[in-house]
Amino acid sequence: xxxxxxxxxxxxxxxxxxxxxxxxxxxxxxxxxxxxxxxxxxxxxxxxxxxxxxxxxxxxxxxxxxxxxxxxxxxxxxxxxxxxxxxxxxxxxxxxxxxxxxxxxxxxxxxxxxxxxxxxxxxxxxxxxxxxxxxxxxxxxxxxxxxxxxxxxxxxxxxxxxxxxxxxxxxxxxxxxxxxxxxxxxxxxxxxxxxxxxxxxxxxxxxxxxxxxxxxxxxxxxxxxxxxxxxxxxxxxxxxxxxxxxxxxxxxxxxxxxxxxxxxxxxxxxxxxxxxxxxxxxxxxxxxxxxxxxxxxxxxxxxxxxxxxxxxxxxxxxxxxxxxxxxxxxxxxxxxxxxxxxxxxxxxxxxxxxxxxxxxxxxxxxxxxxxxxxxxxxxxxxxxxxxxxxxxxxxxxxxxxxxxxxxxxxxxxxxxxxxxxxxxxxxxxxxxxxxxxxxxxxxxxxxxxxxxxxxxxxxxxxxxxxxxxxxxxxxxxxxxxxxxxxxxxxxxxxxxxxxxxxxxxxxxxxxxxxxxxxxxxxxxxxxxxxxxxxxxxxxxxxxxxxxxxxxxxxxxxxxxxxxxxxxxxxxxxxxxxxxxxxxxxxxxxxxxxxxxxxxxxxxxxxxxxxxxxxxxxxxxxxxxxxxxxxxxxxxxxxxxxxxxxxxxxxxxxxxxxxxxxxxxxxxxxxxxxxxxxxxxxxxxxxxxxxxxxxxxxxxxxxxxxxxxxxxxxxxxxxxxxxxxxxxxxxxxxxxxxxxxxxxxxxxxxxxxxxxxxxxx
Amino acid sequence: xxxxxxxxxxxxxxxxxxxxxxxxxxxxxxxxxxxxxxxxxxxxxxxxxxxxxxxxxxxxxxxxxxxxxxxxxxxxxxxxxxxxxxxxxxxxxxxxxxxxxxxxxxxxxxxxxxxxxxxxxxxxxxxxxxxxxxxxxxxxxxxxxxxxxxxxxxxxxxx
Numbered sequence: 037x038x039x040x041x042x043x044x045x046x047x048x049x050x051x052x053x054x055x056x057x058x059x060x061x062x063x064x065x066x067x068x069x070x071x072x073x074x075x076x077x078x079x080x081x082x083x084x085x086x087x088x089x090x091x092x093x094x095x096x097x098x099x100x101x102x103x104x105x106x107x108x109x110x111x112x113x114x115x116x117x118x119x120x121x122x123x124x125x126x127x128x129x130x131x132x133x134x135x136x137x138x139x140x141x142x143x144x145x146x147x148x149x150x151x152x153x154x155x156x157x158x159x160x161x162x163x164x165x166x167x168x169x170x171x172x173x174x175x176x177x178x179x180x181x182x183x184x185x186x187x188x189x190x191x192x193x194x195x196x197x198x199x200x201x202x203x204x205x206x207x208x209x210x211x212x213x214x215x216x217x218x219x220x221x222x223x224x225x226x227x228x229x230x231x232x233x234x235x236x237x238x239x240x241x242x243x244x245x246x247x248x249x250x251x252x253x254x255x256x257x258x259x260x261x262x263x264x265x266x267x268x269x270x271x272x273x274x275x276x277x278x279x280x281x282x283x284x285x286x287x288x289x290x291x292x293x294x295x296x297x298x299x300x301x302x303x304x305x306x307x308x309x310x311x312x313x314x315x316x317x318x319x320x321x322x323x324x325x326x327x328x329x330x331x332x333x334x335x336x337x338x339x340x341x342x343x344x345x346x347x348x349x350x351x352x353x354x355x356x357x358x359x360x361x362x363x364x365x366x367x368x369x370x371x372x373x374x375x376x377x378x379x380x381x382x383x384x385x386x387x388x389x390x391x392x393x394x395x396x397x398x399x400x401x402x403x404x405x406x407x408x409x410x411x412x413x414x415x416x417x418x419x420x421x422x423x424x425x426x427x428x429x430x431x432x433x434x435x436x437x438x439x440x441x442x443x444x445x446x447x448x449x450x451x452x453x454x455x456x457x458x459x460x461x462x463x464x465x466x467x468x469x470x471x472x473x474x475x476x477x478x479x480x481x482x483x484x485x486x487x488x489x490x491x492x493x494x495x496x497x498x499x500x501x502x503x504x505x506x507x508x509x510x511x512x513x514x515x516x517x518x519x520x521x522x523x524x525x526x527x528x529x530x531x532x533x534x535x536x537x538x539x540x541x542x543x544x545x546x547x548x549x550x551x552x553x554x555x556x557x558x559x560x561x562x563x564x565x566x567x568x569x570x571x572x573x574x575x576x577x578x579x580x581x582x583x584x585x586x587x588x589x590x591x592x593x594x595x596x597x598x599x600x601x602x603x604x605x606x607x608x609x610x611x612x613x614x615x616x617x618x619x620x621x622x623x624x625x626x627x628x629x630x631x632x633x634x635x636x637x638x639x640x641x642x643x644x645x646x647x648x649x650x651x652x653x654x655x656x657x658x659x660x661x662x663x664x665x666x667x668x669x670x671x672x673x674x675x676x677x678x679x680x681x682x683x684x685x686x687x688x689x690x691x692x693x694x695x696x697x698x699x700x701x702x703x704x705x706x707x708x709x710x711x712x713x714x715x716x717x718x719x720x721x722x723x724x725x726x727x728x729x730x731x732x733x734x735x736x737x738x739x740x741x742x743x744x745x746x747x748x749x750x751x752x753x754x755x756x757x758x759x760x761x762x763x764x765x766x767x768x769x770x771x772x773x774x775x776x777x778x779x780x781x782x783x784x785x786x787x788x789x790x791x792x793x794x795x796x
Numbered sequence: 797x798x799x800x801x802x803x804x805x806x807x808x809x810x811x812x813x814x815x816x817x818x819x820x821x822x823x824x825x826x827x828x829x830x831x832x833x834x835x836x837x838x839x840x841x842x843x844x845x846x847x848x849x850x851x852x853x854x855x856x857x858x859x860x861x862x863x864x865x866x867x868x869x870x871x872x873x874x875x876x877x878x879x880x881x882x883x884x885x886x887x888x889x890x891x892x893x894x895x896x897x898x899x900x901x902x903x904x905x906x907x908x909x910x911x912x913x914x915x916x917x918x919x920x921x922x923x924x925x926x927x928x929x930x931x932x933x934x935x936x937x938x939x940x941x942x943x944x945x946x947x948x949x950x951x952x953x954x955x
Contacts, residue, residue, distance in 0.1 A: 056898030059833020274899030508897025
C-alpha cells in the first residue's frame with residue numbers, strides 16, 4: 037500500500053516557474069554588472085597544427101581593448117576528470133587539435149571591439165596531418181594527437197565476467213551484428229555563456245552548469261586558487277542533457293580576462309560556437325555478438341564498441357563505460373566480455389548525452405528482436421526472461437534493491453496494447469519495445485554524496501541550503517517539496533539557497549541521476565534533524581511525549597490530543613532564548629563501492645539504486661521514400677515514487693522528443709574536421725508537429741533508500757526511446773537497420789541491402 | 797558612426813532612440829532597455845526564443861532591425877501581465893507544467909499570445925501548428941500544447 041503524504045506526490049506548480057513565465061528569470065547572458073567587459077575567443081582554423089608564434093600586441097593597441105590572454109597567461113594546468121586523463125589545457129599553448137579550439141581571449145568595452153581585436157591577433161601555425169574517424173586514427177602510422185597515446189587510443193575499458201567463449205560454444209543460436217550511430221548535438225536552447233568577476237582575490241562565476249562544486253574544483257585547479265575563492269553562483273540554466281557537466285574552456289578564458297582586468301567579463305558564445313566549441317556527443321560503432329539458449333535465455337555477450345572521442349579525454353573512461361553499464365543493469369549476463377575503446381580524433385570535445393550510449397542500446401535491443409524472431413519468441417517474452425529482478429546482481433556485482441524490469445515492461449506493453457498489435461500489423465507499420473535500467477548516482481569519490489543545512493528563522497520561515505542544482509528539470513522545486521513535507525509547512529515558506537559554492541556544501545550535481553536520490557535524501561535528513569530539534573523542545577514545553585508530536589500546517593501538533601498544539605515559530609523563538617537555534621544538517625552518501633575504478637577495477641556496487649523503464653513505439657514507414665512517421669509512443673518509468681508526478685511526466689515527454697523522435701532526424705554531419713550543421717536551421721530537431729501521441733506510465737517501486745521512495749525522474753526514457761523506435765522500424769520493414777539515425781536515406785539503404793544481399 | 801532616430805513604444809512606454817543601423821530589435825530590448833525576457837538562442841530566426849509581438853504579430857526580434865521600426869508597438873514577455881495579474885497563458889504554463897528550463901518560455905508564450913489574439917477558440921491542430929514555429933528542447937511540447945488549450949478556454953470564459 038502506498039503511503040499518503042501531504043505534498044510529496046502532488047502535482048505542484050514548480051517553484052521556479054513564476055520567474056520563468058514573466059521573463060524575470062535570469063540566465064548567464066542576461067547578467068549586466070557594473071564596469072563589465074565583453075569577451076570573444078580566437079579559435080583555431082586548423083584541425084591539427086603546431087602553434088609557432090602568437091603576437092597579441094596589435095590587438096592590445098586597439099582602443100577599447102582591455103586585455104588579451106593566451107595559454108602563457110595561465111598556470112600550465114591541464115584539465116581532465118582523472119589524473120590519467122588530464123590533457124586539456126583550455127587555451128592551446130603549443131598545438132591545436134580541433135577546428136574551433138580556444139587559442140586566445142580578448143576583453144573589450146563591447147563585443148564589436150572584441151571581435152575586431154581578434155582579427156589583429158597574429159598566430160603562426162604549422163599545419164599537421166589530421167584524423168577524423170576512429171578507424172583512421174587507430175591505423176598504424178596515423179598522426180598522433182597526443183603523444184602519450186599510441187594509435188590514438190585514449191581509453192580502453194575491458195570487462196570480462198564468466199567464461200564467454202565456453203558459453204558461446206554452448207549457445208543454441210549466435211548472432212553478430214555491427215551498428216554505427218552518428219553523434220548528435222545537445223542543442224540546449226541556451227548557448228553557452230560565462231560571466232566572471234574577479235575582485236580582491238575572489239572570483240565569482242556564473243555559467244550554465246550541472247554541478248557547481250565539480251566546476252569550482254576544476255577551475256580552482258586551472259587557476260591555481262583555493263576553493264573558497266572560486267565561487268560558482270546559482271543562475272538559471274537553459275537546458276543541459278549532459279552538455280554542461282564538465283568545465284568549459286570559456287570558463288577559464290573569462291576568468292583569466294577578469295583576473296587580468298579586475299573587471300567583470302561576459303563571454304557569450306554564438307549558437308555556432310556552442311555547437312563546435314562546447315561538448316558534443318560521441319559517434320560510435322558497436323560490434324555485438326550474442327549467444328542464446330533455445331528458450332531465449334542470453335548466455336553469452338561479446339561487445340566491442342569504438343567511440344569517437346574528439347580531441348581530448350573529457351570524461352574518458354566514464355563515457356567509455358556507461359553504455360555498457362546501463363545495459364548490464366537491465367538484463368542478466370552470466371558471461372560477458374566488453375571492450376570499449378575511446379579514440380582521439382581531430383574533432384571537437386565530447387561529453388555524455390542523457391546517460392550516454394542509447395545508440396549502443398538500440399543495436400543490442402534490435403539484435404535481441406532478431407534473435408527472438410529466429411527463435412519464434414515474442415520480443416516482450418525474451419525481455420521478461422532476461423530482465424533483472426530485485427535481489428539480483430548485475431554482471432559486475434551491483435545489487436538491485438528496487439524495481440526490476442518486469443513491471444515497467446508489463447505496464448508499458450499493456451497500455452500500448454502490444455498483444456493486439458505485435459505481428460498483426462501490415463508491412464510498413466511496426467511496433468517495438470526498448471528497455472533500460474539506469475544508475476542513480478555513480479562513483480565520484482567523496483563527491484558522490486550531498487549535504488544540506490536548514491535554518492528556521494524566528495518567524496518560522498525556512499532557509500534551505502543545498503548544493504543541488506537545477507538545469508531545467510525541476511530539482512529546485514523537488515527539494516523544496518521534500519522540505520515542505522518533512523517540516524509540515526507550505527512550499528512558499530521555504531527560501532532555497534542552492535548551487536552556490538560559497539555557501540553550499542558538496543553535491544554531485546545534476547549528473548549521474550543523483551539529484552533526487554542523493555541530493556533529495558540529504559535535504560530530507562537535514563529537515564528531519566531540524567524537525568527533531570523542534571519536537572524535542574516542544575515536548576518539554578507542552579509536557580507531552582515527543583513520539584506523539586508532529587509538524588503540520590506550521591504547527592507542532594499531537595497525533596492523539598488535538599489540544600496539544602503550538603505554533604512552530606514559538607518553538608523556534610524559545611530555541612533562540614535557550615541559545616540553541618534550530619539548525620538542521622543532513623548528508624547522504626549512497627551505498628556504492630568507492631573502490632570501484634572505471635578502468636582498473638570495474639567491479640562492485642555502481643550506484644545506490646537503479647531505475648527501470650520501458651518504451652513502446654509505433655511507426656509507419658513510407659516504403660517509397662524511407663521516411664518514418666511516429667504516431668504513437670508509450671513509456672513507463674519506474675521513478676520509485678514521484679515527488680511531483682507532473683515533473684516526472686514532463687521528463688518522460690521531453691525524452692520522447694529528444695530520443696524517440698530524434699532517432700528519426702538528429703545527427704551531426706562532418707566534412708573532415710568541419711561541422712556542417714552547427715546552427716539550428718541545419719541541425720534538425722523535433723518540433724511540436726513532429727511529436728507522437730504520448731502516453732506516460734509512472735511506476736512506483738518505492739525504493740527502500742530513496743527519499744520518500746524516490747529514485748530519478750525519467751532518464752530511462754531518454755535512453756530506451758531510441759531503441760523502441762529502431763525496433764519498431766525493424767518490425768515494420770523486416771530488415772536490420774545498422775546505421776543510425778533512421779533518416780530516409782539510411783532506411784532506403786537498409787532496404788536495398790536486404791533486397792540485393794538478402795537479410796543477414 | 798551613423799545613428800538613426802526611431803520612436804518606439806515598448807510595453808506601453810514610448811521612447812525615442814538613436815540606434816545603429818544594424819542594431820536588431822533583440823539587441824535594443826536586451827542591451828538598451830534591460831528587457832532580457834526575450835532570449836537569443838540562435839541569432840538567425842530559427843528557434844523563436846526571441847519572439848515578441850510587433851504591432852500585434854509574433855516576430856523574431858533577432859532578425860528585425862530596430863532602425864526600420866519607427867512608430868512601431870512592441871510587447872515583450874515583461875509587458876504581458878498588467879502588473880497585478882498574470883496573463884492566462886502565464887498562469888496556465890505554470891499550472892500545466894509547461895515550463896522546464898524556461899529558456900524558450902517567453903518566446904513560446906508570446907507566440908501563443910499571437911495565436912489567441914487571432915482566434916479565441918483555436919483547435920488543437922491550430923495550436924500545434926502555431927507553436928511549431930518555436931523550438932523547445934525540454935518538454936516534448938505536450939504540456940505546452942495543453943497549456944495553450946487551457947488558456948484559450950480560460951480566455952474565452954473571461955471574454
